[in-house]
Amino acid sequence: MRNKAGLNLETSFKASDQADMGQSELCWTANVFVFLLLLPGILGWGREGHYAVCKIAEGYLTEDALSMVRELLPASAEGDLAAVCSWADELRENHDYHWSSVLHFVDTPDFFCNYNCSRDCHDSHRHKGRCVTAAIYNYTMQLESAYKEITSEVRYNLTEALMFLSHFIGDVHQPLHVGFVGDLGGNLIKVGWYQRSTNLHHVWDTMIIESALKRFYHSNLMLMIQAIQSNISDEWHNEVSAWRNCTGNHTACPNPYASESISLACKYAYKNATPGSTLEDSYFLTRLPVVEKRLAQSGIRLASTLNRIFASEVKVAEV
Numbered sequence: 360m361r362n363k364a365g366l367n368l369e370t371s372f373k374a375s376d377q378a379d380m381g382q383s384e385l386c387w388t389a390n391v392f393v394f395l396l397l398l399p400g401i402l403g404w405g406r407e408g409h410y411a412v413c414k415i416a417e418g419y420l421t422e423d424a425l426s427m428v429r430e431l432l433p434a435s436a437e438g439d440l441a442a443v444c445s446w447a448d449e450l451r452e453n454h455d456y457h458w459s460s461v462l463h464f465v466d467t468p469d470f471f472c473n474y475n476c477s478r479d480c481h482d483s484h485r486h487k488g489r490c491v492t493a494a495i496y497n498y499t500m501q502l503e504s505a506y507k508e509i510t511s512e513v514r515y516n517l518t519e520a521l522m523f524l525s526h527f528i529g530d531v532h533q534p535l536h537v538g539f540v541g542d543l544g545g546n547l548i549k550v551g552w553y554q555r556s557t558n559l560h561h562v563w564d565t566m567i568i569e570s571a572l573k574r575f576y577h578s579n580l581m582l583m584i585q586a587i588q589s590n591i592s593d594e595w596h597n598e599v600s601a602w603r604n605c606t607g608n609h610t611a612c613p614n615p616y617a618s619e620s621i622s623l624a625c626k627y628a629y630k631n632a633t634p635g636s637t638l639e640d641s642y643f644l645t646r647l648p649v650v651e652k653r654l655a656q657s658g659i660r661l662a663s664t665l666n667r668i669f670a671s672e673v674k675v676a677e678v
């Protein structure tokens with residue numbers, strides 16, 4: 360495998376460091392077919408991460424959005440969006456949903472630290488539009504068109520659309536969900552995490568958050584969420600409106616989020632995480648703030664996206 364990440368990263372990254380912010384190019388083809396594809400170990404933030412993203416988002420929903428969300432949630436969620444934010448990962452066991460496994464991520468060519476939608480958003484068979492940013496547009500469009508009754512013909516399962524969207528906005532913020540194709544976003548980079556052996560992707564999905572919970576939050580996820588929330592209203596207060604930014608006529612803006620992720624992947628995730636290395640405090644303590652900020656940004660942006668989707672006095676969709 361082309362598992363060279365970590366070697367000479369500094370020099371190989373410079374050539375491609377100009378971030379492509381995606382701009383107005385939606386870069387998404389509608390009528391793609393469904394292909395079965397199994398990739399190992401690609402999940403997204405673990406349960407805790409996704410729970411945190413949706414919990415944070417809930418605090419920033421408008422009244423309109425909150426009531427639509429409650430209407431669309433399955434009964435099992437008991438009105439709590441966070442309860443279903445890992446639903447899209449649980450589907451991996453389900454054969455009927457194998458088509459969705461490629462929608463959790465997007466990869467760039469090896470050692471490219473920018474995201475270019477038309478170059479990168481495809482599955483391993485190069486079917487265009489099979490990637491996380493396209494999925495975010497897709498489910499935004501489904502919810503929006505139903506809410507605004509633009510289309511009457513196609514009826515999507517809007518409960519699923521909401522659960523997919525809430526999950527994928529989290530995923531696109533996990534830096535290694537926009538990683539290099541050759542190592543499958545870090546999945547093929549075996550590393551030690553303190554005493555345990557794992558891979559770099561899993562470190563970013565789960566281990567950093569788990570270790571932080573144990574060390575700093577008495578293993579209490581709500582305490583970690585509260586700490587992130589207080590940074591949002593305090594430390595990061597001045598940045599939050601820029602996080603929400605989605606100019607032009609767009610309801611969703613996933614391309615800049617993917618650009619940020621690959622840039623963070625190069626700068627923090629791959630850096631000093633060579634295959635076979637053991638990652639400990641010096642890695643953990645410098646990467647944790649990156650993870651916590653990405654969780655905050657995901658939550659704010661999920662809320663803003665839902666607020667934009669469910670904004671307007673237009674009538675309520677049929678579910």
Ligand SMILES: *[C@@H]1O[C@H](CO)[C@@H](O)[C@H](O)[C@H]1NC(C)=O
Binds near residue numbers: 475478
């Ligand atoms: C993105 O990739 C496409 C296809 O490879 C290329 O034509 C285009 O110039 C690239 N855009 C940027 C901004 O690099």
Ligand SMILES: *[C@@H]1O[C@H](CO)[C@@H](O)[C@H](O)[C@H]1NC(C)=O
Binds near residue numbers: 489490493495515
């Ligand atoms: C869009 O949503 C439909 C319904 O879930 C799904 O069949 C299709 O694969 C999705 N496409 C993308 C790119 O998300």
Ligand SMILES: *[C@@H]1O[C@H](CO)[C@@H](O)[C@H](O)[C@H]1NC(C)=O
Binds near residue numbers: 433516517518519
């Ligand atoms: C919509 O999707 C949810 C979750 O998969 C499922 O429980 C529900 O039965 C679906 N609704 C319809 C009308 O198919």
Ligand SMILES: *[C@@H]1O[C@H](CO)[C@@H](O)[C@H](O)[C@H]1NC(C)=O
Binds near residue numbers: 583586587647652
């Ligand atoms: C809060 O912000 C400070 C300053 O940026 C940072 O050091 C700390 O890790 C953040 N904590 C959380 C929980 O986000």
Ligand SMILES: *[C@@H]1O[C@H](CO)[C@@H](O)[C@H](O)[C@H]1NC(C)=O
Binds near residue numbers: 382600
């Ligand atoms: C919002 O995004 C637009 C284009 O994507 C950019 O020109 C503008 O500077 C952004 N504003 C902020 C506050 O980031």
Ligand SMILES: *[C@@H]1O[C@H](CO)[C@@H](O)[C@H](O)[C@H]1NC(C)=O
Binds near residue numbers: 607608
């Ligand atoms: C936004 O979209 C609407 C409807 O598609 C269009 O009429 C309007 O001109 C667009 N505005 C901008 C600034 O692109």
Ligand SMILES: [Zn+2]
Binds near residue numbers: 404448530
């Ligand atoms: Zn996922």
